[in-house]
Amino acid sequence: MEDNKEIPFHLWGVIILSIVVPIATDYVLRSETPAVIFLLFFVPIVIFVFYFNIRKIVLWTSIVSIIHLAWGVYYQIVIGGSTFQNIYNHLGLTIVSFAFAILLGKLIKELKESEVRYRNVVENSPQLIIIHQNEKIIYANPTAVQLAGLKDGVDVIGKSIFDFIHPTNKDKAILRNQKILENERGDDFLEYTLVNAEGKPLYLELLGRQINYKGQAAIMVVGKDITVYKEYQKKIEFMAFHDTLTGLPNRFFLNRHLEYALADCQTSNQYLALLFIDLDRFKFINDTMGHQLGDHLLIQVSERLLNHIREDDIVSRQGGDEFIILLGDTDSVRAEEIAEQILNSFTAPFILFGEEIYITPSIGISMYPKDGMDANTLIKNADTAMYMAKRRGKNNFQFFIHENENRLVRRNTLEREFKKALNKREFILNYQPKVELKTGVIIGVEALLRWDHPELGPVPPLEFIPIAEETGMIVPLGNWVLKEALRQTKAWQKAGIEMKMAVNVSALQFENHSFIDFVKEMLSNNKLSPKYLILEITESVMQDIKHSAIIIEKLNHIGVQVAIDDFGTGYSSLSVLNKLPIDFLKIDKSFVSEIFNNSNTSSIVKTMIEMGKNLNFGLIAEGIENERQAEFLIQNGCHFGQGYFYSPPLPAEEMEELIKSQLSCGKIEKKGSAAFNLGEKDHEES
Incomplete structure (x- = not known):
């Protein structure tokens, strides 16, 4: 309770009247005194209780009581009626007033303290x-x-x-x-x-x-x-459904939104399109030029993609360099327009840390409901269409094409015939020379598998290799290739031709537990030195670097050399290659063909050659088709090469004649594209 609150002037008047009236009326403690006179005695006390603390209450109550007591006793003496009983009544009233004042004061104090506590709780x-x-x-x-x-x-x-x-x-x-x-x-x-x-x-x-x-x-x-x-909850939800690098929706967001969009399409008879976008050769750019540059490239790519969609459409990053665009309430015409706009936007370079970087997209498109009625099917078919775009030269878009009955029949036939082909000796090997670029001298050959079916005719490797992998026949097929290639190497040696033989090895064959023993056995059976064998492995085996390193070290211990085939298109990186005891890097033909079409590609090729020199790898360029490409590679220090500019893959007899003609004149005659004017499909060197 607060201290020393000032009593208003008019209340002081009430207090004075409450003291004076009983005195002035001479009716103090007499039987005929009205009850109101006794109540007046307590009026000052009540006022003091509300305006003073306990000490002040007691003080002023004492003053008032003493005044009334003194006057009462004096009055009784004057009228001659003073008795002990009258004085006792005065004292009793004084005591009661004290008790009343203290009790009421405490109650008021507790009430005010309670109010203060409540106010403090509320205010604070x-x-x-x-x-x-x-x-x-x-x-x-x-x-x-x-x-x-x-x-x-x-x-x-x-x-x-x-x-x-x-x-x-x-x-x-x-x-x-x-x-x-x-x-x-x-x-x-x-x-x-x-x-x-x-x-x-x-x-x-x-x-x-x-x-x-x-x-x-x-x-x-x-x-x-x-x-x-x-806000934290929103941030967590954003992180759960968005890509942390680009800020785009992630695959979880896309899947959820796609389900809603499909439900709307079913009720409103609308169409939608999915564009599956993959950046061509992004991983190689990322590995050779640094992950920081790669991250900034992905951010700029996402910004360009966003420029080509409506507010209700979605650009999602699936992971790595894969993006999906969901176009709602659309048709194939608009999907094609968007795909063309995206391709055109990628013709301009990306500026990263002051450098111009070129990259192209491959786009696959699936449409609802034609290409699928659910999210998984639409995404899978858009992905399939994207790989079709890559197979058709990259930097283009393709709509998903349903396999027609004829294609299915052909595939089933190939699967069935493939198992018989090995026993029927339908597979053959062709050989493509590898030359020293400066001199044109043949320094080795690469064995290339071909399938000539008696009824279906030549079957492209791009068609039968996936079947071999899916049916589990890739390992026995690869073993046959190695066996036949080493047999031919020995036959040429008997004919006076000593030539290194390069053989492609699939990932499944390479990782087979009996692979090393099989290589030893084949070398031994043909009484052939390991120095004549080069095994070419794809970058896919780099996924398990520890296991791959063990196998390569065992091959090195035998004396067999190892080359990384199609370098720049798969999983390798500088840090990985530096840890592997490999002998050669083969620059993929897709880089060589773009040397003069894209300044970014030429820079990458130079980087690869320089990197090979620093790591003491032999550099072999694939797919050389003209003299300009050959001169560029020579000027930048590439060691070896192969391609149609020198010779296409040839049967063993023709390859033997070519080698003998070189021995007689000192170097291979460069054939050039004019002499071997073959179609694009004939250039596949699988």
Whole structure:
């Protein structure tokens, strides 16, 4: 209770009258004294209780009591009626007044202390507390004022509670308000979005209860600020459904949204398209030029893709360098337009750290409902179409094409005939020379597998190799190739031709537990030195670097050399290659063919050659088709090469004649593309 509150002037008048009236009327403690005179005795005490602390109450009560006691005793003596009983009555009234003053004072003190405690709790509460009556705010604690973005509670009082509710939540708040006033207690916190004075949205959990305020119904609202939690929750949700590098939706977001989009299409008879986009040779750029540059490249790619979609469409990053665009309510014409726009946008270079970087996309397109009725099928078919675009030269788009009956029949026939082909000796080997670029001298050959079916005719490797892998026949087929190639090497040696033989080895064959023993056995059976054998492995075996390193080391111990085939198109990186005891790197023909078409590609080829020199690898360029390409490779220090500029793959007899002609004149005659004007399909060197 507060001390020394000043008693108003008019109350001092009441106190004086309460003392003077009983004295002036001579009716103190007489039987005929009206009861109101006795009550006047307590009026000053009550006033003191409300305005003073306990000490002041006792002091002023003593003064008043002494005045009344002194006057009462004096009055009794004057009238001659003073008795012990009269004095006792005076003393009794004084004691009662003291007791009354102390009791009432304590009650008032406890009441005020309780009020102070309650006010402290409310004022210092970290929770929002508001009382509103007839939709007008009549009280708001400092926390509420602060959340509202105001400096003082005066700025809140009198305003409508609904002025602070976000429009999207206003109907919910009004309905809740009505239910509370109808005595429907809400024991649960409801989430609301509020807007403060600065226009910033706040997320609050609020609980409303009906109370009485000055005799009328009011509502007290208690709430807690959950804005930080909601923002954290949004961040977590964003991270769960978005790519951390580009900020694009990820595959989980796409799958969920695609399900909703398909449901809408089914009810509204609309169409949609999926564009599956893969960046050509991104991994090699990423590995040779650094992951930081690769990350920035992906960010810029995502920005370009976003420039070609509508607000309701979605660009999603699936992972790595793969993106999917979902075009809702669209048809094949618009899907084709978007694909062409994307291809055109990639003709401009990407500027990264001051360098111009060129990269191209391969795009596969699937349409709903033609190419699939569910998300998984549409994505799978768009992916298949994308690989079709890559097989057709990359940097283009392809719609998904359903395998027709004839294609299925041919595939089934090839699968069935493949198992018989080995026994029927339908497979043959052709050989393509490898030359020293500076001199043109043949330094070795590569064995290339061909299948000449008696009824179907020549079957391209791109068609039968996947069948061999899927049917599990790739290992016995690879073993046959190695056996036949070493037999031919020995036959040439007997004819006076000593030539290194390069043999392609599949990943399954390379990882087979009996592979090393089989190589030893074949060399031994042909009485052939290991120095004449080069095994060419694809970059895919680099996925398990520890296991691959062990196998390569065993081959080195035997004396067999190892080359990485199709370098730049798969899984290798500089750090990996540096740990492997390999002898040669073969630059993939896709790089060689683009040397003069793309400045970025020529820079990459130079980088590969320089890297090979630094790591002491022999460099072999594949797919050389003209003199310009050969001169570029020679000028930049490439050691060896092969391609149609020198010779196509030849049967063993023709290869033997070519080698003998070189021995007679000193070097191979460069055939050039004019002499071997073959179609694109004939250039496949698988």
